[in-house]
Amino acid sequence: MYEFxxxxxxxxxxxxxxxxxxxxxxxxxxxxxxxxxxxxxxxxSKHMSILRQARLIEGRKEGVWMHYSLSSxxxxxxxxxxxxxxxxLENDEKIIKDEKLLSKIxxxxxxDLCRRKKNKRG
Amino acid sequence: MYEFxxxxxxxxxxxxxxxxxxxxxxxxxxxxxxxxxxxxxxxxSKHMSILRQARLIEGRKEGVWMHYSLSSxxxxxxxxxxxxxxxxLENDEKIIKDEKLLSKIxxxxxxDLCRRKKNKRG
DNA sequence: TTCATAAATTCATACATAGGCATATCTCCT
DNA sequence: AGGAGATATGCCTATGTATGAATTTATGAA
Numbered sequence: 445m446y447e448f449x450x451x452x453x454x455x456x457x458x459x460x461x462x463x464x465x466x467x468x469x470x471x472x473x474x475x476x477x478x479x480x481x482x483x484x485x486x487x488x489s490k491h492m493s494i495l496r497q498a499r500l501i502e503g504r505k506e507g508v509w510m511h512y513s514l515s516s517x518x519x520x521x522x523x524x525x526x527x528x529x530x531x532x533l534e535n536d537e538k539i540i541k542d543e544k545l546l547s548k549i550x551x552x553x554x555x556d557l558c559r560r561k562k563n564k565r566g
Numbered sequence: 567m568y569e570f571x572x573x574x575x576x577x578x579x580x581x582x583x584x585x586x587x588x589x590x591x592x593x594x595x596x597x598x599x600x601x602x603x604x605x606x607x608x609x610x611s612k613h614m615s616i617l618r619q620a621r622l623i624e625g626r627k628e629g630v631w632m633h634y635s636l637s638s639x640x641x642x643x644x645x646x647x648x649x650x651x652x653x654x655l656e657n658d659e660k661i662i663k664d665e666k667l668l669s670k671i672x673x674x675x676x677x678d679l680c681r682r683k684k685n686k687r688g
Numbered sequence: 689t690t691c692a693t694a695a696a697t698t699c700a701t702a703c704a705t706a707g708g709c710a711t712a713t714c715t716c717c718t
Numbered sequence: 719a720g721g722a723g724a725t726a727t728g729c730c731t732a733t734g735t736a737t738g739a740a741t742t743t744a745t746g747a748a
Contacts, residue, residue, distance in 0.1 A: 445660040449580050456578035457735080458571050474696065487736050489697050508695045508744050521654055528650040532643055538567045579707080596724065606709050611725050613707090630716055630723045 447499075451525045454498035459483065460491050461529065464514070465539050466546055467501060468530055471513040479549050480542070500526060569621075573647045576620035581605065582613050583651065586636070587661050588668055589623060590652055593635040601671050602664070622648060 454460060459481050466472060466480060478488045492512055495501045499522050504511045515522055533539050576582060581603050588594060588602060600610045614634055617623045621644050626633045637644050655661050 445580070445583075445655065445658050448654055448658070449578075449583070452574065452577045452583070453734095455574045456571075458567070459735090461567075461571070461574070483735095484737055485696070486698080486738075490735080493697080505696095505744090510696060524650060524654055528646060532570055532646055533567065536567050536570070575706095581707090605707095607724070608710080608726080609708055615725080627716085627724090632724060 447521055450498045451500065451521065454494050454500060455525070455529065457491070457494075460495055461533070462539070462542055463488075463491060463512075464495060464500060464526075464529060465533055466542060467512060467514045468526075470546075470550070471504070471511050474510045474512065476549050477512070480546060498522075498525075569643055572620045573622065573643065576616050576622060577647070577651065579613070579616075582617055583655070584661070584664055585610075585613060585634075586617060586622060586648075586651060587655055588664060589634060589636045590648075592668075592672075593626070593633050596632045596634065598671050599634065602668060620647075 455464075463477055463481065466477070472480075474485070474488060474492065477492070478485050481488060481491075483491075492501065492503070496503060496512075499517055499519065500515050501512050502515050502517075504513070514526060517523070577586075585599055585603065588599070594602075596607070596610060596614065599614070600607050603610060603613075605613075614623065614625070618625060618634075621639055621641065622637050623634050624637050624639075626635070636648060639645070
């Protein structure tokens with residue numbers, strides 16, 4: 445029950461759902477998620493830690509970069525939750541739009557993306 | 567997406583989840599749910615209206631009494647959500663305990679139950 | 689090794705939202 | 719009209735979201 449409530453609370457925020465759906469097809473660097481959601485780095489970091497605590501995503505550190513991906517855990521709770529979210533939103537308008545935005549973001553290389561933040565996206 | 571977020575927010579509270587699971591096997595009167603959750607009537611009413619807005623449950627008025635039951639809607643969003651919750655919690659300890667509590671509550675007749683509230687459960 | 693820099697997270701704080709209750713209001717029955 | 723159950727309103731507290739600043743971690747240069 446505790447584990448389940450951790451999951452439902454993690455899923456109760458739209459930005460976290462969008463991030464989760466973004467990760468369903470690919471691994472993403474935090475700076476890509478920041479660009480994607482348009483939120484402050486600290487905010488995104490918090491969202492990721494909530495998703496991670498719920499075991500819905502996993503983090504992998506590569507040098508200074510942190511990469512997140514959907515959880516590969518076999519826990520039934522986690523699998524069911526992820527499957528439910530994906531099945532419910534696979535054809536959602538906003539999620540489809542997000543996919544297009546993500547395609548653009550994926551074309552930039554990571555260094556440019558991170559540098560752009562500093563220059564206020566100039 | 568909006569509909570989906572309504573559902574996840576409705577599911578992000580433990581009392582609402584317990585109420586939802588209680589309704590999975592039977593219809594319940596509000597006063598039974600009040601007894602079950604041990605919350606103030608106004609609080610329970612609010613929880614029920616949130617679940618109802620998310621279309622997860624339905625209300626049926628019979629005289630002065632309000633009866634709630636799981637939604638019979640065929641909307642895929644709703645069916646998937648309900649199925650997910652039930653599948654995830656069917657064997658949950660707390661939910662099983664709740665079932666025992668509910669058995670007791672079901673044995674009282676409704677009038678006694680409602681009257682008990684007034685007398686501060688004396 | 690030491691220092692500087694960059695990315696990510698944690699911390700401190702402001703603001704908004706949500707849960708809880710008491711009380712007022714509404715609806716329905718007699 | 720009177721009385722009962724249920725819901726709406728108003729208030730308080732707690733939790734959640736968002737941000738900038740400080741801290742941590744890792745890289746690369748001196």
